[in-house]
Amino acid sequence: MDxxxxxxxxxxxxKSPWIHARFAALTGQEIEYTRRLVPLDGxxxxxRAFREEGGRGCNVTVxxxxxxxxxxTHASERVKLAEAANCLxxxxxxxxAENTDGVGLxxxxxxxxxAPLAGRTLLLVGAGxxxxxxxxPLLEVGPARVLVANRGAGKAALLVERHQPLARRxxxxxxxxxxxxxxxxxxxxxxxxxxxxxxxxxxxxxxxLRPGALAVDLxxxxxxQPFLAWAxxxxxxARDGLGMLVEQAAEAFLFWRxxxxxxxxxxxxxxxxxx
Numbered sequence: 001m002d003x004x005x006x007x008x009x010x011x012x013x014x015k016s017p018w019i020h021a022r023f024a025a026l027t028g029q030e031i032e033y034t035r036r037l038v039p040l041d042g043x044x045x046x047x048r049a050f051r052e053e054g055g056r057g058c059n060v061t062v063x064x065x066x067x068x069x070x071x072x073t074h075a076s077e078r079v080k081l082a083e084a085a086n087c088l089x090x091x092x093x094x095x096x097a098e099n100t101d102g103v104g105l106x107x108x109x110x111x112x113x114x115a116p117l118a119g120r121t122l123l124l125v126g127a128g129x130x131x132x133x134x135x136x137p138l139l140e141v142g143p144a145r146v147l148v149a150n151r152g153a154g155k156a157a158l159l160v161e162r163h164q165p166l167a168r169r170x171x172x173x174x175x176x177x178x179x180x181x182x183x184x185x186x187x188x189x190x191x192x193x194x195x196x197x198x199x200x201x202x203x204x205x206x207x208x209l210r211p212g213a214l215a216v217d218l219x220x221x222x223x224x225q226p227f228l229a230w231a232x233x234x235x236x237x238a239r240d241g242l243g244m245l246v247e248q249a250a251e252a253f254l255f256w257r258x259x260x261x262x263x264x265x266x267x268x269x270x271x272x273x274x275x
Contacts, residue, residue: 003054004033004256007046008061011035013221015242015270016059019249022269023261031257043067047088047095057089057256059249062194065129072097081162082132087252098255101130102137104248105218109188110141112243112267115214117188118142125149125179125203126192127156130218134192135159139166145173147186151193151203153178179203185210189236191217191227202230209236217241221274242274243267 006016012035020033036058038046043064050058060068068085069075078099079085085097109115122143124131127150138146146167150156156176167174182205195203209215215231217224218241228238250263 002031002056003050004031004057004059005036005050005055006033006059006061007036007038007043007050007064009038009040009063011037011061014061015220015245016249018273019246019266019270020253022266023250023253026265027253027257027259027261029257029259038064044071047071051090051095055090057087057252059252060086060088062129065133068097071095078102078133078136081136081166083162084129084132086129086133086248087255089256098252099133100248100251100255101133101244102135103251104246105134105190105216105244106137106141107247107263108243109214109216109239112247112264113214113237113239115188115237119144120187121184122146123149123182123186123189123204123208124192125182125190126194127152127159127176128192128194131192132159134190134218135163136166138190139163139170139172139174142170143172143188146175147182148174148176149179149182149203150176151179153181182208184208186213188214188216189231191215191219195227202227206234209234211235212237214239216244218244220245242270246270 024031065084073094075097079097085099087098089096120143148156160176213236215236216239217227220240220242224240231238246267254260
């Protein structure tokens with residue numbers, strides 16, 4: 001049985017084992033998928049050990065996404081642009097890196113939430129591994145404007161600079177600022193910071209949401225509730241990161257197995273289970 005896992009710190013909350021077990025059952029694939037808690041200074045060693053044990057691939061979550069590309073012998077264009085990855089596939093001596101976060105987020109917003117992004121104004125809060133992974137696919141669907149805001153404005157500026165050629169190709173105005181530089185109101189606000197996970201305050205000013213805006217927190221469960229409650233209280237449509245989690249997992253499953261699983265069915269089952 002082919003073995004896969006999710007590596008992170010923390011990782012005990014991850015729903016990925018349940019999701020991939022359902023994908024496997026529904027597609028007739030025989031796999032084993034587990035969680036692996038990796039020491040903060042031991043990611044490379046964790047990957048090496050899993051490969052030596054016969055692992056075929058892994059998902060990577062916080063805080064290791066920026067460490068993944070250095071371990072890869074082959075990296076996709078998405079990974080090169082983001083300089084971060086959330087997925088590895090092992091083929092003999094080769095280690096292939098992919099980033100499925102952005103594609104998963106876009107699919108969840110446009111297909112599951114039925115909220116087209118073309119021509120809209122977007123605020124992406126956070127330039128860490130999650131923010132870096134989703135920016136490219138967001139630009140590819142042609143929003144009118146994207147503002148990337150981060151506590152450290154310099155980090156946001158570097159991320160935006162790398163993505164400017166892609167933004168120009170798709171006719172998107174792309175800018176960066178610090179959290180204190182957010183001005184104006186947006187059609188879509190995406191919280192890609194660790195604020196929810198850390199229980200910190202809302203990293204977005206009240207005026208950032210247009211009436212009826214879509215507000216997405218990439219976290220899910222109790223960690224996402226403060227942001228979702230804040231957005232709902234201001235008239236926004238609030239959405240957690242559960243749909244993105246399932247959709248990026250479906251992209252990873254396709255990357256590993258060559259089979260696309262029924263993500264909409266699994267998302268519905270997962271929401272029912274958590275409810």
